[in-house]
Amino acid sequence: MPFVIATLVLVGLLCALDLVLTVGVIKRLREHTDLLANRSGGRLSLGPGDEVGEFSVLTVDGEPVRHDMIDTETVVAFFSPTCGPCKEKLPTFVEYARTVPGGRGRVVAVVATDRDDASAGEPMVSALAPVARVLAGEEAEQLAEACKVQGFPVVLKVNRSTDGRLLVMTDQVDVDRPATASV
Structure with missing residues (x-):
């Protein structure tokens, strides 16, 4: 019985560690997404207020x-x-x-x-x-x-x-x- 309890505690700790790491990765991905979206060169074209060139x-x-x-x-x-x-x-x-x-x-x-x-x-x-x-x-x-x-x-x-x-x-x-x- 003590072996089963020790195994369940170990699995629970591993799951908690995995959850903490996953939340950290998601937070980091959101930060990177925001950085890429806010880059001045991140636009696909001219933006609002920009003047269109001659054609x-x-x-x-x-x-x-x-x-x-x-x-x-x-x-x-x-x-x-x-x-x-x-x-x-x-x-x-x-x-x-x-x-x-x-x-x-x-x-x-x-x-x-x-x-x-x-x-x-x-x-x-x-x-x-x-x-x-x-x-x-x-x-x-x-x-x-x-x-x-x-x-x-x-x-x-x-x-x-x-x-x-x-x-x-x-x-x-x-x-x-x-x-x-x-x-």
């Missing part, structure tokens, strides 16, 4: 899209066919884009493809074309550079400021809810 591009349909043509709130989304989260977010974004006030004229979608395999983006381009002005290839690279996109997917809302600069209004667009007009 002049043509959509896959040959329609011009220039920096100076955007004069009201516009959604700008960046996707890549090699990005798993992009593939998951694409159908939700397409439904969201259908609800944007002003329709297709107020949505720009960028499909960033590898120069060696531009055809890989065709399914995304086809899905986005009915609801957005779509950029691909070098045109996509130019807009991605103007918005300083470093990862995918990214969905921004941009608009003109009172002094005429094109600014990012938000980089946290909730595409799970229908778009509404800004008040």
Whole structure:
């Protein structure tokens, strides 16, 4: 009987030690997550209040899209066919884009493809074309550079400021809810 009690006490102490170590690891992971999230370089693109760089591009349909043509709130989304989260977010974004006030004229979608395999983006381009002005290839690279996109997917809302600069209004667009007009 004393052997059973000693074994149970030992197992209980080991479980308590394991619990303390697990809580410590979780706390440390949360600290690291906060540090990474707050790094200035941790953004995937420009943030709220940042100015969008100059660009002049043509959509896959040959329609011009220039920096100076955007004069009201516009959604700008960046996707890549090699990005798993992009593939998951694409159908939700397409439904969201259908609800944007002003329709297709107020949505720009960028499909960033590898120069060696531009055809890989065709399914995304086809899905986005009915609801957005779509950029691909070098045109996509130019807009991605103007918005300083470093990862995918990214969905921004941009608009003109009172002094005429094109600014990012938000980089946290909730595409799970229908778009509404800004008040």
